[in-house]
Amino acid sequence: MHSSFRAVNCAAWGMPDQLTVANIAVREPMAGEVRIRVLAAGVNFPDALMVQGKYQLKPPFPFTPGAEIAGDVISVGAGVTKFKAGERVAAFCGIGGFAEEVVVPQTGVMPLPADADPKIAAIFMLAYGTSWHAVRDRAALTAGETMLVLGAAGGVGLAAVEIGKALGARVIAAASSAEKLAVCKLHGADDLINYETEDLREALKRLTEGRGPDVIFDPVGGRFAEPAFRSIAWRGRYMVIGFAAGPIPALPWNLPLLKGASIMGVFWGEFAKREPKANFAGMAEMTEWIREGKIRPLISRTYSLDEAPQALDDLLERRATGKLVIVP
Numbered sequence: 001m002h003s004s005f006r007a008v009n010c011a012a013w014g015m016p017d018q019l020t021v022a023n024i025a026v027r028e029p030m031a032g033e034v035r036i037r038v039l040a041a042g043v044n045f046p047d048a049l050m051v052q053g054k055y056q057l058k059p060p061f062p063f064t065p066g067a068e069i070a071g072d073v074i075s076v077g078a079g080v081t082k083f084k085a086g087e088r089v090a091a092f093c094g095i096g097g098f099a100e101e102v103v104v105p106q107t108g109v110m111p112l113p114a115d116a117d118p119k120i121a122a123i124f125m126l127a128y129g130t131s132w133h134a135v136r137d138r139a140a141l142t143a144g145e146t147m148l149v150l151g152a153a154g155g156v157g158l159a160a161v162e163i164g165k166a167l168g169a170r171v172i173a174a175a176s177s178a179e180k181l182a183v184c185k186l187h188g189a190d191d192l193i194n195y196e197t198e199d200l201r202e203a204l205k206r207l208t209e210g211r212g213p214d215v216i217f218d219p220v221g222g223r224f225a226e227p228a229f230r231s232i233a234w235r236g237r238y239m240v241i242g243f244a245a246g247p248i249p250a251l252p253w254n255l256p257l258l259k260g261a262s263i264m265g266v267f268w269g270e271f272a273k274r275e276p277k278a279n280f281a282g283m284a285e286m287t288e289w290i291r292e293g294k295i296r297p298l299i300s301r302t303y304s305l306d307e308a309p310q311a312l313d314d315l316l317e318r319r320a321t322g323k324l325v326i327v328p
């Protein structure tokens with residue numbers, strides 16, 4: 001048995017290039033915990049915010065970033081009966097995922113079939129979980145409605161495009177380049193807007209004959225939020241997902257009044273903790289959609305543990321499409 005394992009180490013707030021890989025002492029699981037050999041770890045924008053001290057969760061130093069993983073159970077703590085050594089699982093760990101192994105409370109662990117692809121399982125929970133919670137659960141998007149997705153080629157964005165199509169809605173994808181929009185098209189988007197070269201409001205007016213989108217999925221914030229909201233349809237639902245562009249937008253309160261529209265906050269981590277049954281129902285529905293070929297998660301690049309800073313930098317510099325994954 002080895003006594004240590006390799007893990008990405010964050011010893012101070014800073015840009016991803018300050019991260020190192022360190023040897024960490026193995027810890028046996030305590031009561032209710034599961035120790036997992038990490039086969040793949042999903043890379044998410046919140047990881048990149050967390051190492052800079054810009055995320056709502058600020059773990060004490062040193063810590064290992066990485067919120068979601070898939071792998072095989074090594075051992076379990078007292079009282080754990082649902083999992084045993086050798087079984088394949090996915091887990092939401094919050095931190096600690098960019099490592100060869102991680103210990104997670106059993107409540108964050110999900111069983112997988114023995115032959116499940118660990119890379120797909122590792123990128124699925126956070127992005128698809130967030131987008132399902134937003135689009136299906138909060139916005140209750142229905143067939144025949146129209147949804148605008150901002151940052152549509154990104155992790156949660158592309159998941160929202162696919163979920164919108166699986167629900168039978170019309171999806172308008174907005175992103176910053178022709179290459180990113182081509183990815184959105186490939187994943188089912190009906191209409192495309194390049195918000196760097198086109199006027200967002202004009203394009204939405206043209207595409208919806210002046211009606212506006214029923215649902216707006218916004219993981220970007222910044223300068224697009226207000227023009228997008230001004231374009232929303234009567235009784236529209238605006239999903240506040242995140243602020244990848246940096247600034248947190250402010251909105252005049254007369255705008256929701258005039259459209260009879262709602263602004264809905266989406267916080268998947270808290271949803272998964274408070275409403276685990278609803279979250280698992282979403283995972284089950286999407287697993288079925290994968291089986292039926294209705295959604296096809298895109299992993300555009302795989303990195304080693306040593307390349308974790310590069311992976312986070314690719315997100316921060318808008319070079320990523322779909323999901324990025326670390327294979328320790």
Ligand SMILES: NC(=O)c1ccc[n+]([C@@H]2O[C@H](COP(=O)([O-])OP(=O)(O)OC[C@H]3O[C@@H](n4cnc5c(N)ncnc54)[C@H](OP(=O)(O)O)[C@@H]3O)[C@@H](O)[C@H]2O)c1
Nearest residue numbers: 045151154155156175176219241242243244245266267268
């Ligand atoms: N609320 C929740 O529960 C929850 C859960 C997961 C993630 N999030 C949030 O959702 C956002 C997206 O996360 P993600 O993992 O999908 O990230 P991602 O894959 O990097 O996607 C973000 C997209 O935002 C766009 N963007 C615009 N300005 C940007 C900038 N200055 N820097 C980086 N990206 C910029 C990019 O698209 P273009 O280049 O096409 O503009 C990019 O594709 C983040 O703010 C994250 O914190 C929230």
